[in-house]
Amino acid sequence: MTSPIRLIAIDIDGTLLDSQFRIPPANVTALRRAHEMGIEVILVTGRRHSFALPIAEMLGIDLWLISSNGAITRSLTGELFHRDLLPAGTARKLIQHMDAFRGNTVITFDIETKGALVLEHADELHHSISRWLEKNAPFLEYLVPLEDCLITDPVQAMFCGTIARMREAENCLKSAGLDREITVLKTEYPHRDLCMFDVLNYACSKGHAVERWATYRGISRDQIMAIGDNYNDREMLEYAGVPVVMANASPELKQRGWMVTLSNDEGGVAAAVEQAVGLEARTT
Numbered sequence: 001m002t003s004p005i006r007l008i009a010i011d012i013d014g015t016l017l018d019s020q021f022r023i024p025p026a027n028v029t030a031l032r033r034a035h036e037m038g039i040e041v042i043l044v045t046g047r048r049h050s051f052a053l054p055i056a057e058m059l060g061i062d063l064w065l066i067s068s069n070g071a072i073t074r075s076l077t078g079e080l081f082h083r084d085l086l087p088a089g090t091a092r093k094l095i096q097h098m099d100a101f102r103g104n105t106v107i108t109f110d111i112e113t114k115g116a117l118v119l120e121h122a123d124e125l126h127h128s129i130s131r132w133l134e135k136n137a138p139f140l141e142y143l144v145p146l147e148d149c150l151i152t153d154p155v156q157a158m159f160c161g162t163i164a165r166m167r168e169a170e171n172c173l174k175s176a177g178l179d180r181e182i183t184v185l186k187t188e189y190p191h192r193d194l195c196m197f198d199v200l201n202y203a204c205s206k207g208h209a210v211e212r213w214a215t216y217r218g219i220s221r222d223q224i225m226a227i228g229d230n231y232n233d234r235e236m237l238e239y240a241g242v243p244v245v246m247a248n249a250s251p252e253l254k255q256r257g258w259m260v261t262l263s264n265d266e267g268g269v270a271a272a273v274e275q276a277v278g279l280e281a282r283t284t
Helices: 012-016 025-036 049-058 088-097 099-104 126-135 163-174 206-217 231-239 268-282
Strands: 007-010 040-044 064-067 072-075 080-083 105-108 117-119 140-142 156-161 182-189 194-201 224-228 242-245
Touching: 007 012, 007 025, 007 206, 007 268, 012 049, 012 268, 025 040, 025 268, 040 049, 040 206, 049 064, 064 206, 072 206, 080 206, 088 099, 088 105, 088 156, 099 105, 099 156, 099 163, 126 156, 156 163, 163 182, 163 194, 182 231, 206 224, 206 231, 224 231, 224 268, 231 242
Parallel strands: 007 040, 007 224, 040 064, 117 140, 224 242
Antiparallel strands: 064 072, 072 080, 105 117, 105 156, 156 194, 182 194
């Protein structure tokens, strides 16, 4: 039996993981079954590669990781397929324009040592992402002024804080005059009063990364299922022939007429994958 779906692209937080940051066993079972059927699974996340790697390894299958919202594509063993960095000059202009939000800013570099994440201080960030700061402590470097870290091109700049604070940051980003130099991707969790804006190189997104990978693999759009829950998944969902959103997804995504699966606490990824396998079984 040959499934019409050849590639399943899955977001991690709010999608593959439940609200306790665990992978529901049903998701693991369904994805392993899909893998056994010859369907490729790829994780597509806003996380850095090393921060997503332990999650990917829990699935127990061979797969590739698209990390940093599409900027980096690597295998589990570290083989690099593609990297799209933010020019240091653009990052410098951005930081200076966003001067009022220095306490909300993290610069990411594609290294796996101290200095992978650079910030001026964590006073404001502790209120929003204390768990993230704790888990990434070995990679954090504090530097004032932040621009001094830009001796090489970073992966991205992140602005993070409460939803109200990030509304102010969003307005400031819109007036930066960098529309042809950057991509701004939003991730928001209202129940945690948490919002993040990831600023990447122009035309860099999860959607562009999935398209690049699918082209390399010789897979057409109609053979791709994408599953996500947040604003930063929009381009990926728009590209996929079979877009699926979680029941816990951002309202904007659920209003697009795409298939809505169960929530991340109910094994929504498994439900979507099993439905795809069921369709395959009925048509063969």
